[in-house]
Amino acid sequence: MVRAELVQTGEKTGAAAAILPVKRFEAAKQRLRDALGAGSRSALAGAMFADVLSALDRSKSVEAIFVVSAEPEVKDLMAARQAVLIPDLAEKGQSRAALSGLARAAALGYPRAVMVPGDCPLLDPTEIDDLIAKVTSAQVDVAIVPDRHEHGTNALVVDPSGPFEPQFGPDSLRRHTEQARRRGLRSSVERVRSLALDVDSPEDLSELSAALDESRGRAPRTEGVLRQIQRSRRLPPVAA
Numbered sequence: 017m018v019r020a021e022l023v024q025t026g027e028k029t030g031a032a033a034a035i036l037p038v039k040r041f042e043a044a045k046q047r048l049r050d051a052l053g054a055g056s057r058s059a060l061a062g063a064m065f066a067d068v069l070s071a072l073d074r075s076k077s078v079e080a081i082f083v084v085s086a087e088p089e090v091k092d093l094m095a096a097r098q099a100v101l102i103p104d105l106a107e108k109g110q111s112r113a114a115l116s117g118l119a120r121a122a123a124l125g126y127p128r129a130v131m132v133p134g135d136c137p138l139l140d141p142t143e144i145d146d147l148i149a150k151v152t153s154a155q156v157d158v159a160i161v162p163d164r165h166e167h168g169t170n171a172l173v174v175d176p177s178g179p180f181e182p183q184f185g186p187d188s189l190r191r192h193t194e195q196a197r198r199r200g201l202r203s204s205v206e207r208v209r210s211l212a213l214d215v216d217s218p219e220d221l222s223e224l225s226a227a228l229d230e231s232r233g234r235a236p237r238t239e240g241v242l243r244q245i246q247r248s249r250r251l252p253p254v255a256a
Contacts, residue, residue, distance in 0.1 A: 031079040032128035032148050033176065034072045035117030036099075037110045038065050038085035045135070051218040056245050063237040064215065066093045067137035070237075073097045075141040077148040078130070082120050084113040114172075114182040121176035128152065129176040133184075133214055136170055137235035138227055140210035147173060147208055157201035162189045164212040164223075171211050 042054065044061035052060065072081050081099035083090055086107050094101060102120060104113050114131050121129040128148060132139065151159040151173045158180050161171035169188040174180045179199055183191045189205070196203035215224055228239050 033080040033121035033126040034078045035131045037113035038134045040087045063241040064137040065134040066237045067235040071139040075144045077145045082117040110184040111182045118176040131172045137238040158196045158203040
């Protein structure tokens, strides 16, 4: 659970801040246009965000959650969570939004920040705790969590006051590792099972449906939306 007093006072602890950049739901998941209508894409984006936020809220290592977004609905989805909304005034993409969150975490004195996307609904809070503990113990400056294709980046753990800048997008795993090397930072590539699958394509959507069959209750909001979508789309069934 996020401790609101830490967010207000900036007390420095050994724990981490989480940064969750979120696109407007209506603009999200454009690569799913051939599989899903606009309403379904928006509902799916909102559900995945809610499940990621819930997982972060249950992490024992995450003391503060900063949601960076211009999406009006996130306020309602955040209502039951002690998370802080940072308006995404620029709306220049995930990397720029993440920088806003890093600045807030640095100003409050957090020694670690973990950046995660809003489309990894299978996120396991225990794996986030293990990742933060491993990075802290190893005294790594930058930890890079790749996607299942080993091309993109689905999470970063950094010192928010350090020089490293997120560069999310295609081929970001290579760009992140090269940036760390160029800046002389100690880095590691950490594979986290529950962060391997992000949802961008119809293939990812099928993989998510199959994963939910095996992990009942892991992402309840996402599972519920996928059940609704199944009534009008040919997707693999999600377990009841």
